[in-house]
Amino acid sequence: xxxxxxxxxxxxxxxxxxxxxxxxxxxxxxxxxxxxxxxxxxxxxxxxxxxxxxxxxxxxxxxxxxxxxxxxxxxxxxxxxxxxxxxxxxxxxxxxxxxxxxxxxxxxxxxxxxxxxxxxxxxxxxxxxxxxxxxxxxxxxxxxxxxxxxxxxxxxxxxxxxxxxxxxxxxxxxxxxxxxxxxxxxxxxxxxxxxxxxxxxxxxxxxxxxxxxxxxxxxxxxxxxxxxxxxxxxxxxxxxxxxxxxxxxxxxxxxxxxxxxxxxxxxxxxxxxxxxxxxxxxxxxxxxxxxxxxxxxxxxxxxxxxxxxxxxxxxxxxxxxxxxxxxxxxxxxxxxxxxxxxxxxxxxxxxxxxxxxxxxxxxxxxxxxxxxxxxxxxxxxxxxxxxxxxxxxxxxxxxxxxxxxxxxxxxxxxxxxxxxxxxxxxxxxxxxxxxxxxxxxxxxxxxxx
Amino acid sequence: xxxxxxxxxxxxxxxxxxxxxxxxxxxxxxxxxxxxxxxxxxxxxxxxxxxxxxxxxxxxxxxxxxxxxxxxxxxxxxxxxxxxxxxxxxxxxxxxxxxxxxxxxxxxxxxxxxxxxxxxxxxxxxxxxxxxxxxxxxxxxxxxxxxxxxxxxxxxxxxxxxxxxxxxxxxxxxxxxxxxxxxxxxxxxxxxxxxxxxxxxxxxxxxxxxxxxxxxxxxxxxxxxxxxxxxxxxxxxxxxxxxxxxxxxxxxxxxxxxxxxxxxxxxxxxxx
Numbered sequence: 001x002x003x004x005x006x007x008x009x010x011x012x013x014x015x016x017x018x019x020x021x022x023x024x025x026x027x028x029x030x031x032x033x034x035x036x037x038x039x040x041x042x043x044x045x046x047x048x049x050x051x052x053x054x055x056x057x058x059x060x061x062x063x064x065x066x067x068x069x070x071x072x073x074x075x076x077x078x079x080x081x082x083x084x085x086x087x088x089x090x091x092x093x094x095x096x097x098x099x100x101x102x103x104x105x106x107x108x109x110x111x112x113x114x115x116x117x118x119x120x121x122x123x124x125x126x127x128x129x130x131x132x133x134x135x136x137x138x139x140x141x142x143x144x145x146x147x148x149x150x151x152x153x154x155x156x157x158x159x160x161x162x163x164x165x166x167x168x169x170x171x172x173x174x175x176x177x178x179x180x181x182x183x184x185x186x187x188x189x190x191x192x193x194x195x196x197x198x199x200x201x202x203x204x205x206x207x208x209x210x211x212x213x214x215x216x217x218x219x220x221x222x223x224x225x226x227x228x229x230x231x232x233x234x235x236x237x238x239x240x241x242x243x244x245x246x247x248x249x250x251x252x253x254x255x256x257x258x259x260x261x262x263x264x265x266x267x268x269x270x271x272x273x274x275x276x277x278x279x280x281x282x283x284x285x286x287x288x289x290x291x292x293x294x295x296x297x298x299x300x301x302x303x304x305x306x307x308x309x310x311x312x313x314x315x316x317x318x319x320x321x322x323x324x325x326x327x328x329x330x331x332x333x334x335x336x337x338x339x340x341x342x343x344x345x346x347x348x349x350x351x352x353x354x355x356x357x358x359x360x361x362x363x364x365x366x367x368x369x370x371x372x373x374x375x376x377x378x379x380x381x382x383x384x385x386x387x388x389x390x391x392x393x394x395x396x397x398x399x400x401x402x403x404x405x406x407x408x409x410x411x412x413x414x415x416x417x418x419x420x421x422x423x424x425x426x427x428x429x430x431x432x433x434x435x436x437x438x439x440x441x442x443x444x445x446x447x448x449x
Numbered sequence: 450x451x452x453x454x455x456x457x458x459x460x461x462x463x464x465x466x467x468x469x470x471x472x473x474x475x476x477x478x479x480x481x482x483x484x485x486x487x488x489x490x491x492x493x494x495x496x497x498x499x500x501x502x503x504x505x506x507x508x509x510x511x512x513x514x515x516x517x518x519x520x521x522x523x524x525x526x527x528x529x530x531x532x533x534x535x536x537x538x539x540x541x542x543x544x545x546x547x548x549x550x551x552x553x554x555x556x557x558x559x560x561x562x563x564x565x566x567x568x569x570x571x572x573x574x575x576x577x578x579x580x581x582x583x584x585x586x587x588x589x590x591x592x593x594x595x596x597x598x599x600x601x602x603x604x605x606x607x608x609x610x611x612x613x614x615x616x617x618x619x620x621x622x623x624x625x626x627x628x629x630x631x632x633x634x635x636x637x638x639x640x641x642x643x644x645x646x647x648x649x650x651x652x653x654x655x656x657x658x659x660x661x662x663x664x665x666x667x668x669x670x671x672x673x674x675x676x677x678x679x680x681x682x683x684x685x686x687x688x689x690x691x692x693x694x695x696x697x698x699x700x701x702x703x704x705x706x707x708x709x710x711x712x713x714x715x716x717x718x719x720x721x
Binding site for chain 1: 680
């Protein structure tokens with residue numbers, strides 16, 4: 001019986017030939033280079049963490065690409081562990097998507113790899129490590145290995161005056177007994193762009209502008225709620241995909257791996273705080289100061305009294321289509337498997353843990369409806385690689401059309417339905433994006449017939 | 450917070466005053482009001498834990514000796530109220546009672562028990578807390594009426610296993626043992642999670658007598674309990690077991706049960 005760790009080791013061994021080939025190609029200069037290396041990150045004046053980062057910065061460098069224009073990215077792994085870079089939200093072949101479960105070769109310790117692909121679709125994507133952490137909370141997504149990818153459309157319909165990229169992350173994780181009877185990671189420090197509230201440079205904005213925020217939750221396990229005091233967000237895209245109905249909301253909710261693009265109208269001059277809405281997370285550092293030009297004083301925070309988010313409000317106002325629309329239904333039931341009060345739960349999809357989960361066969365061009373039934377007491381941000389899906393039902397309620405995502409948070413003991421078209425042949429990974437859940441078996445593969 | 454029902458404690462306290470070894474009658478103080486090995490967790494702030502400890506001595510001391518009631522067929526009911534103070538401390542208060550044919554329901558005494566623990570933010574590899582307990586019990590139930598105890602607590606959950614150690618030290622402030630000095634009364638627990646709800650294992654309670662000058666084995670108190678915990682909810686603690694005493698100075702068969710309920714006094718807010 002192979003664990004995910006053993007599966008990864010096998011995959012790393014099998015990647016040597018590909019890497020040799022890749023190294024011979026490193027003759028022409030790459031468009032981008034990424035160095036994966038140990039890095040000491042100052043989270044605050046009093047707190048630092050020894051982590052792993054891309055190009056000695058957290059988040060990693062912003063990679064700006066043009067939709068449809070091929071790109072070459074060289075990656076050097078200067079760590080002592082096999083690594084791989086996943087291009088989250090892009091439609092790439094399994095060989096470069098960045099998941100060894102799909103067949104992307106691992107980059108061995110001190111090794112190199114070259115990723116060459118044609119980026120699509122346009123929008124706000126990201127890249128991150130896709131490795132096993134297990135009980136080591138300074139590996140995989142617990143580290144600083146994440147960065148933004150922005151794929152500019154051929155014709156840019158955006159209208160904004162300034163653009164800001166923010167990454168929410170949690171650090172210094174450790175296991176703690178939780179209400180559900182098992183161990184879960186908790187964190188000492190939470191940051192935006194690698195800094196706690198008050199430590200990083202304030203965001204400088206000008207009055208009467210439309211500022212486009214691209215916000216990514218790169219946390220290994222935590223959902224986050226973000227508000228900007230004195231302002232609201234006009235959400236224009238979820239997971240990088242434009243929404244049919246751009247709604248204005250007081251706060252954003254982002255599950256791990258989710259992204260929100262939202263416009264803030266800078267019409268309330270002052271010095272404000274953009275931060276996690278929940279007090280204990282904000283106290284752990286998740287926040288930053290937003291400063292209007294020419295304004296000074298103590299940053300102001302206005303504490304919301306409730307949490308407010310609804311995927312469905314961003315859908316089209318057109319009526320929900322009937323269910324007998326030709327989509328083939330695939331039920332996927334998520335359950336936990338108790339492993340002891342001193343251990344993390346193990347996870348199953350349809351009763352099996354990866355790598356023993358069933359591999360479901362897809363037929364190209366067919367529409368599929370995933371019936372995501374969460375029979376556990378945890379929420380799960382599930383992610384489908386290499387495809388985008390459309391939300392159809394959330395917690396038993398039909399959703400307006402047109403909300404396209406690659407990650408959806410399925411709340412505990414609820415069911416969500418999403419649809420996608422099998423239009424990108426190759427092995428396709430589906431998993432919970434919580435690092436501890438995917439490590440403990442919450443993954444499965446689709447393959448094309 | 451994990452639904453820990455492994456917080457067990459020994460109140461098995463004995464005088465260790467024995468008649469000559471050839472005599473089958475052993476004089477021991479009443480104990481077994483709260484049979485529990487403590488875990489390191491403390492009750493959360495703005496939360497009160499209400500526990501009822503019920504212990505029945507099936508085979509125990511049958512004779513009234515030096516004014517101390519026999520334990521045989523005594524039913525002990527102990528009410529424990531624990532209030533969480535902050536993330537790392539709590540205060541517990543006990544009301545001990547006893548019921549027995551011929552004596553009716555009697556108040557036995559009260560104890561107060563402050564406790565502090567190592568905060569989780571310190572990231573210690575094991576849970577550690579320190580409890581101290583001061584209290585009074587009537588002389589007809591314990592010749593030592595005023596006592597004090599300090600109880601280090603170390604515990605650790607490893608996959609399905611749970612380990613807890615309570616190497617307690619006791620001191621009599623008023624009573625025959627006032628000159629004894631510190632007594633050593635350790636307790637320990639090992640349990641296994643058979644399911645998410647059911648854990649079971651062995652609990653050990655002892656009183657070795659004076660620290661560094663232990664009593665002879667037959668004068669020591671040595672008890673082993675087969676015990677189970679039911680982890681039905683984070684708000685409930687349920688523990689029950691059957692214990693045997695393996696020395697002459699120990700009650701030979703005891704049945705124990707604990708039922709506890711947490712009450713939170715603040716309205717849960719999603720932003721807290």
